[in-house]
Amino acid sequence: MLSKTCEYGIRATIFIALQSILGKRTSLKYISKEIDSPEAFTAKILQKLVKEKIIESIKGANGGFEISQPKLKSTKLSEIVYAIDGYDIRNRCMLGLPHCSPDNPCSVHNKYKPVRDELITLFTDTTIEEMALGIKDKSAILK
Amino acid sequence: MLSKTCEYGIRATIFIALQSILGKRTSLKYISKEIDSPEAFTAKILQKLVKEKIIESIKGANGGFEISQPKLKSTKLSEIVYAIDGYDIRNRCMLGLPHCSPDNPCSVHNKYKPVRDELITLFTDTTIEEMALGIKDKSAILK
DNA sequence: CTAAAATCGGACAAAATAGTCTTAATTTTA
DNA sequence: TAAAATTAAGACTATTTTGTCCGATTTTAG
Numbered sequence: 001m002l003s004k005t006c007e008y009g010i011r012a013t014i015f016i017a018l019q020s021i022l023g024k025r026t027s028l029k030y031i032s033k034e035i036d037s038p039e040a041f042t043a044k045i046l047q048k049l050v051k052e053k054i055i056e057s058i059k060g061a062n063g064g065f066e067i068s069q070p071k072l073k074s075t076k077l078s079e080i081v082y083a084i085d086g087y088d089i090r091n092r093c094m095l096g097l098p099h100c101s102p103d104n105p106c107s108v109h110n111k112y113k114p115v116r117d118e119l120i121t122l123f124t125d126t127t128i129e130e131m132a133l134g135i136k137d138k139s140a141i142l143k
Numbered sequence: 144m145l146s147k148t149c150e151y152g153i154r155a156t157i158f159i160a161l162q163s164i165l166g167k168r169t170s171l172k173y174i175s176k177e178i179d180s181p182e183a184f185t186a187k188i189l190q191k192l193v194k195e196k197i198i199e200s201i202k203g204a205n206g207g208f209e210i211s212q213p214k215l216k217s218t219k220l221s222e223i224v225y226a227i228d229g230y231d232i233r234n235r236c237m238l239g240l241p242h243c244s245p246d247n248p249c250s251v252h253n254k255y256k257p258v259r260d261e262l263i264t265l266f267t268d269t270t271i272e273e274m275a276l277g278i279k280d281k282s283a284i285l286k
Numbered sequence: 287c288t289a290a291a292a293t294c295g296g297a298c299a300a301a302a303t304a305g306t307c308t309t310a311a312t313t314t315t316a
Numbered sequence: 317t318a319a320a321a322t323t324a325a326g327a328c329t330a331t332t333t334t335g336t337c338c339g340a341t342t343t344t345a346g
Contacts, residue, residue, distance in 0.1 A: 010238055028292080046293085063292045095153055109283070112265065140248055141243070142249070186324085193324090202323045
């Protein structure tokens, strides 16, 4: 479904969001410990999320990663997914057919499309803040 | 979502089913041409499906692959998916958390689980015959 | 000013997935 | 019975994904 890169990216973003809600800036080392991900690999993913302006980085001692309050509320899960895994998931055929579409459906298109659409709705409806608050109030886990 | 191996496997099975409905046995060469897949790789996948008793193979000249009439109706898409990609998809967490469950949910579990359950229902409800008939009546494509 | 604490960027390495090739085994047909 | 047509099996290769390493850069604190 999602690449591991994307999974780590979402988990890292949720954790940075949580810390930002708590008024803290957090470091790569702490992030990868708290989301149980390889540190060097996570660094690469965070670089990408910084370039895509989903998170912010501050260099130097006392540096780290954070997310501004407005962005916590406005950024959707979909933005992380698309930034890392691309937009392909929105149209991808379950059987891998390159030209599958409503006009030219594969054998499962009509059953699969509604499920896929719900998934896209999930992505575009879910905010980073919402996911982080689940961690904050301990109703959800992150590793 | 599904591995390429699995996509090829499903497409090959649909094509073999179509030919079986038409009363024909079909060869690897023809299958891979008709579903637009690499021949040698497809051979490997078909071997697996034979071992799993989803399709039947007949060796020698005039040999090939076929599916019996009863199996066309009784075999579900889920059996192909599980044979090739395994059962993991049924419980897999969207964020890749190994212990994510209803009791221990990740930040998106409650939104994702219903979608995942629909997908599983799609798999277990869809028969091979049903998929092949879409090709037969030209309401669906296979490559 | 300098040392320490961080991120950044590019090259490299390992593992998983996708795909090929060659030879053997089996069956049909001329 | 020999040749041709076909699948089976295993070793090999290629590509993609996942992950590491190291040196450069930036910033803070002492």
